[in-house]
Amino acid sequence: MSAKDLSSHAQSDLNKDILKNSERKEHLTFIGLSLPAILAILIVVFLPIFWLSSLSFYSSSGDLSSENYARIFNSSLYLKTFFVTFQISISVTLICILLGYPLCYWLTRLPNKWSAILMVFVLVPFWTSVLVRTYAWLVLLQRNGVINSALISLGIIEEPLQLAHNLTGSIIGMVHIMLPFLVLPLYAAMRNIDMDLVRAAKGLGCSPRSAFWRVFFPMSMPGLFAGVVLVFILSLGFYVTPALLGGGRVQMLAQRIESTITVYSNWGAASALGVVLLIISLAMIWLMHRAFGLDKLFMR
Amino acid sequence: MKSTVQSLPISLTDLSKHYGLVKALDKVSLDIAAGEFLTLLGPSGSGKTTLLMALAGFVRPDSGSIIFGENEMITTPPHKRGLGMVFQSYALFPFMTAAENVEFPLKIRGISKAEQRIRAERALETVQLQGFGDRRINQLSGGQRQRVALARAMVFEPRIILMDEPLSALDKKLREHMQIELKALHDKLDATIVYVTHDQREALTMSDRIAVFNNGRIEQIETPERLYRRPNSFFVADFIGESVSVPVEVSSNIAKIQGLSLKTNLPILSGRGGYKLIIRPELLQLTSNKVPKTSNDLSGHVHDIIYQGDSVLVIINCELTGLINARIPANRVGQKGIPSKGEWVGVALHPEDTIIVPEQVS
Numbered sequence: 001m002s003a004k005d006l007s008s009h010a011q012s013d014l015n016k017d018i019l020k021n022s023e024r025k026e027h028l029t030f031i032g033l034s035l036p037a038i039l040a041i042l043i044v045v046f047l048p049i050f051w052l053s054s055l056s057f058y059s060s061s062g063d064l065s066s067e068n069y070a071r072i073f074n075s076s077l078y079l080k081t082f083f084v085t086f087q088i089s090i091s092v093t094l095i096c097i098l099l100g101y102p103l104c105y106w107l108t109r110l111p112n113k114w115s116a117i118l119m120v121f122v123l124v125p126f127w128t129s130v131l132v133r134t135y136a137w138l139v140l141l142q143r144n145g146v147i148n149s150a151l152i153s154l155g156i157i158e159e160p161l162q163l164a165h166n167l168t169g170s171i172i173g174m175v176h177i178m179l180p181f182l183v184l185p186l187y188a189a190m191r192n193i194d195m196d197l198v199r200a201a202k203g204l205g206c207s208p209r210s211a212f213w214r215v216f217f218p219m220s221m222p223g224l225f226a227g228v229v230l231v232f233i234l235s236l237g238f239y240v241t242p243a244l245l246g247g248g249r250v251q252m253l254a255q256r257i258e259s260t261i262t263v264y265s266n267w268g269a270a271s272a273l274g275v276v277l278l279i280i281s282l283a284m285i286w287l288m289h290r291a292f293g294l295d296k297l298f299m300r
Numbered sequence: 301m302k303s304t305v306q307s308l309p310i311s312l313t314d315l316s317k318h319y320g321l322v323k324a325l326d327k328v329s330l331d332i333a334a335g336e337f338l339t340l341l342g343p344s345g346s347g348k349t350t351l352l353m354a355l356a357g358f359v360r361p362d363s364g365s366i367i368f369g370e371n372e373m374i375t376t377p378p379h380k381r382g383l384g385m386v387f388q389s390y391a392l393f394p395f396m397t398a399a400e401n402v403e404f405p406l407k408i409r410g411i412s413k414a415e416q417r418i419r420a421e422r423a424l425e426t427v428q429l430q431g432f433g434d435r436r437i438n439q440l441s442g443g444q445r446q447r448v449a450l451a452r453a454m455v456f457e458p459r460i461i462l463m464d465e466p467l468s469a470l471d472k473k474l475r476e477h478m479q480i481e482l483k484a485l486h487d488k489l490d491a492t493i494v495y496v497t498h499d500q501r502e503a504l505t506m507s508d509r510i511a512v513f514n515n516g517r518i519e520q521i522e523t524p525e526r527l528y529r530r531p532n533s534f535f536v537a538d539f540i541g542e543s544v545s546v547p548v549e550v551s552s553n554i555a556k557i558q559g560l561s562l563k564t565n566l567p568i569l570s571g572r573g574g575y576k577l578i579i580r581p582e583l584l585q586l587t588s589n590k591v592p593k594t595s596n597d598l599s600g601h602v603h604d605i606i607y608q609g610d611s612v613l614v615i616i617n618c619e620l621t622g623l624i625n626a627r628i629p630a631n632r633v634g635q636k637g638i639p640s641k642g643e644w645v646g647v648a649l650h651p652e653d654t655i656i657v658p659e660q661v662s
Contacts, residue, residue, distance in 0.1 A: 194389060194391065196387045196388075196389050196391040197391050197393060199356075199358055199378070199387070199391065200385065200387060200391035200393075201393075201404075202357075202358075202377075202378040202379045203356055203358075203378050203379070203381075203383060203384075203385040204379075204384075204385075204404055204405035204408060204452070204456075205379050205382070205405050205408040205409055205456070206379055206408055207377075207379050208377075208379075210408070211379075215393060218395050219394075219395070
């Protein structure tokens with residue numbers, strides 16, 4: 001071994017401490033930069049949730065009790081609210097799938113230029129206030145609104161249809177508002193599907209229909225799942241549209257929470273409802289995840 | 301996996317396809333023999349992939365005829381053409397295991413579950429992937445994915461297999477290994493293979509015949525050796541192999557550079573445009589003596605010497621032609637013959653190796 005080899009051997013710790021220091025500094029900078037955001041999330045999101053859920057365990061007289069939860073499961077009024085909430089959320093989600101899936105499929109088949117233009121049509125309502133859109137539906141759907149008068153003048157119906165101030169009106173309005181939430185993730189997922197896969201399936205003997213169901217549809221499942229979860233969870237806690245288009249006859253969970261606080265000032269009962277809604281939402285995501293075996297699909 | 305089915309010949313007549321003003325295919329006619337390994341070679345945009353996609357049924361031609369065996373296929377949808385196809389991206393289904401991918405075409409054909417498994421296993425064995433059936437696609441390396449794609453394309457014993465640059469995503473070493481394997485596989489299978497590539501070396505290695513594409517037309521279709529040694533145009537000579545080209549004058553079948561006539565034993569094909577002498581580095585003979593009278597004399601001074609591992613490239617400044625390259629093998633005999641920079645060196649080009657081509661085929 002030459003002298004040079006020996007010396008380089010002895011100095012294999014060259015700059016070791018300096019490099020270690022610079023690595024630690026980089027870590028600290030990273031933590032320092034993300035700390036404000038972490039704190040903000042803790043204070044703005046987790047603290048209120050924690051505080052709210054702790055409220056639900058106190059009775060109106062201030063004692064620690066489970067009466068708020070007992071009331072939810074014993075009162076038929078509350079149970080009916082839960083039933084209506086699920087009925088609307090499931091209907092809205094299903095209708096969104098039926099409308100949104102073919103729309104997305106069609107958009108992905110179009111040349112880029114056209115699909116970009118059509119995406120704007122999906123997004124413009126998305127950027128308009130929910131309140132404005134809901135009132136617009138009220139104008140269209142009410143007893144002597146545009147749709148009813150058009151149908152009567154065409155002689156299709158004699159009596160105006162009851163489209164607003166009921167379940168139907170709430171669902172129509174909510175589908176309109178929820179559709180972009182399904183379309184956006186689904187369209188992104190479909191765009192990423194390698195069309196060579198569909199071509200390969202056809203080359204291997206699949207008819208166009210079978211290639212769609214065996215290859216394209218399973219590949220679009222992660223996007224569909226993301227959209228369905230968004231729409232369903234948002235629907236569970238939706239307030240404005242059912243409150244206006246339901247005409248007071250449709251009571252969803254969010255409205256019940258609102259009236260519990262504004263009318264009865266019962267914070268304990270309201271927060272118990274909120275906690276149950278949160279638990280149901282998480283349970284739904286977990287159930288859907290299990291049912292569709294999504295861990296399998298997300299693996300690429 | 302020798303099968304009872306017979307490979308099919310393919311006959312194309314006047315196949316044309318336009319994309320706007322671009323002629324992707326310009327009246328291409330081509331006969332492919334049953335069991336042949338035919339490569340479509342050309343630069344990107346030359347029409348080779350369009351032709352393959354038309355064969356598969358994914359591109360609808362404007363006019364022409366595609367016949368497999370006896371049957372006209374021009375309007376037959378892809379799933380009824382019964383072809384095996386290997387894509388550049390492999391196109392393996394990511395939500396299935398390797399074995400499920402290979403079983404897929406059998407499943408579509410309604411073959412029993414038990415037989416599906418046996419045949420898929422046998423196909424995976426053929427591509428040396430026994431025991432990999434349960435792996436997910438993302439657990440396989442590029443080379444293994446390539447093999448699964450091959451197994452899937454041949455498991456249902458198609459009589460024609462189409463391959464679209466299947467090796468282009470692999471690294472050089474693996475690619476060269478797979479070329480030899482694919483060739484061996486073709487000998488085992490009874491299938492006509494149509495293979496698309498832009499890699500001329502790959503085409504030379506594997507093919508029975510090569511069709512060279514340029515601007516939507518077939519420039520030349522020949523066996524690899526004839527294509528390399530007897531190109532019919534400057535495009536083919538330039539695209540295949542390494543070469544330096546020098547313009548020459550041709551009149552009454554005699555080629556001249558600066559008034560000096562070239563000796564050649566090869567026919568000078570007629571064509572459009574001027575003529576060019578094609579000088580391939582490995583065809584030049586370096587000597588310290590005078591060049592024999594029977595060969596063409598391209599002697600000059602050594603301009604530069606480049607060591608390339610397997611060989612040494614000697615760049616010579618020839619008075620007649622300008623800079624030309626000569627290749628010397630890097631073995632002991634070759635090493636001895638390496639001249640030094642600036643030295644005068646004799647360069648002989650044998651009349652058998654003197655290739656003169658027209659600019660374009662007529």
